[in-house]
Amino acid sequence: MLSLQDYSARDALDLAGLVRSGEVTAAEVRQTALVAAASVESRLAAFTEGPFEQLPAHSSGEFAGVPFVIKDLLITAVGVCGHGGSAALADAAPAEADSTLMRRFRAAGLGLLGTTKSSEFGLSVAADQKWRGPTRNPWDPQRSPGGSSGGSAALVAAGVVPVAHANDGAGSIRIPAAHTGLVGLKPSRGRVPLGPWQQELMYGNVVEFAVTRTVRDTAYLLDLVQGNAPGEKYGAPLPAEPYRDEIADRSPRQLRIAVAAHGWDGQALSPDVRNAIELTASTLADLGHVVEEASPAVDWEGFLAALTTTWCAGTAAAVVPLLKSGTDRDLFEATTVTCAEVGQALNPVDLAVAFDQYNALSQSFGSFHAQWDLWVTPTSVGPAPAIGDFDADNPQYTAAEWVRRCVVPYPTCATSNVTGGPAITLPLAQTADGLPLGVQLSADLYREDIVLRTAAQLERALPWAGRRPVVHVTTETRQR
Incomplete structure (x- = not known):
């Protein structure tokens, strides 16, 4: 069997290459993934359904034999129950069919290992749940991995799987990726299909994709799952060339790059975060880009008021029908009902x-x-928050207070959800005591090419592959 050390050190493309060459079988990779999951789940509490023992049907896709997980929100997999992170859907029936994105994941060769914890309906930036309790951050189990895709991020960071599904309505891919030392790309609106059971969510703010450990896994996976689908409300133009070609180590054109070393409307950053921005800026300048401090003009309070309106309206669309059908309101978290x-x-x-x-x-x-x-x-004004810092079951919050509580610590995450442009967080730095810090690169609509090309440059200049969290499949196995 593939060793945990070898398994967890490889990204998805590496693992798929081993299977393709015959060095290991897909069954052996999956068995290692099951051992990996068992070694850390008691400390992370990241799964909702699974891990599933059965080996998925064989696929010839580029990632054939690679285990992955899906977030317990929005995406559907045939035969798997989806709960939206809520006790209100604890008894939900298994899905009768795959969603479009799930079909594309399977066609890419990815084999489903289980579903992962989300905050309730994705309405918090922590992966704490009233229903099943919090997911814990593998870098510090007293901290949250962030949310709402916290379960997915925790399992990738801890070495259980190399890639995991995630989605993002105001930072829910990028926030947990930043807090767990991962690559988290929010694609452009319409780049990855949401259907077929919804045309849009949160008025176009929600997108689907994944978290990974490497930029190349992100680029290759985006090549395989992107593209318009029949009936989708939004569609993105095909890229000029495959994203995998954009990340090649070649002489890129000089870019004009603006840098903002501040938080929400001038909010102060922690010294570690400011250092991370300065490191990134100096590295980009060394790579030959034009780098200056600049920001777009934003009416932050007007933007926050607008986001609160659509956040609450979108929440009502999901929750009010359940309440009208007789679902006990006490099953929901307090801020969910308030919004x-x-x-x-x-x-x-x-x-x-x-x-x-x-x-x-x-x-x-x-x-x-x-x-x-x-x-x-x-990506964030500081490192991962402590478990319980974001208490979504606190009835004292007004809706406006809760939205502000979630948005302000992540200064520019939600802006790209509204504009529709791509944004990626990269684990380019750490705090003085070793916690991951993410730096976000955002671009104009449909310019994933620029984002991924620059991300690959930074990965080569400031590599993070050798970092391991405190809770990791290799350390946990040794302790046993």
């Missing part, structure tokens, strides 16, 4: 005002990116 009630009371004019704010933000960013190829910002 749903506010959303139910909104009127079309409220949404129109929010959309006007969104348009102003998108126009400002469009003008900004006509001058700047990339915007480099902190």
Whole structure:
């Protein structure tokens, strides 16, 4: 059997190469993944369903034989129960069919190992649940891995799987990736299909994709799952060339890169985060890019008010039908109900005002990116929060207070959800005591090529592959 040390040191492409060459079988890789999951799950509590013992049907896809997990939210896999991270859906029936993205994951060769914890309906930036309790960060189990895709991020960081499904409505791919030392790309709106059972979520803010350990896994996987699907509301143009070609080690053109070393509306950053931004900026300059401090004009309070409106309206769309069907409101977390009630009371004019704010933000960013190829910002104002710092079951929060609590520590995550442009977080730095810090690169709509090309440059210049968290499949196995 493939050793845990060897298994966890390889990214998805490496593992698939071993299977393709015949050095190991897909069954052996999966058995190692099951051992890996068993070694850390008691400390991380990251799974919702699984791990599944059965080997999936054989696939000839590029990632054939590679185990992966899906977030317990939005995506569906035939025969697997989806709960949305909520006790309100604890008894949900198994899905009758795969969603479009799940079919593409399977065609790529990925083999489902289980589903992972999300915050309830993705409405918190921590992976704490009233239903099943918190997922813990492998870098420090007293901290959250972030959310809402925290279970997926924890398992990738701990070496259980090399890649995991995630989705993002205001940072839910990038926040946990930043807090667990991973690569987290939020693709452009329409790049990866959401259907067939929904056209859009949170008024176009939600996108689907994954978290990985390497930029190349991100690029290759995006090549395999991107592309328009029949019936989708949004669609993205095909890239000029495959994303895997963009990350090749070749002489790239010089980019104009803007850097912002501040938080929400001038909010102070921790010294470690400021150092991470300065390190990134100096590295990009050394790579030959033009780097200057600049930011688009943003009415932060107007943007936050608009985001609160769509957050609450989207929550109401998910929760109110369940309440009307007789679901006990006590099964939901307090802030979920609070936001749903506010959303139910909104009127079309409220949404129109929010959309006007969104348009102003998108126009400002469009003008900004006509001058700047990339915007480099902190993913978070500090390291991963302690378990319980984001208490979604606290009835004292108003809806506006809860949205502000979730958004402000992640200064520029939600802006790219609204503009629709791609944004990636990279684990380029650490705190003085060794916790991961993410740096975000964002670009104009559909410019994943620029984002991934620059991410690959930074990965080569500031490599992170040798870092291991405290809870990891290799360390946990040795302790046993």
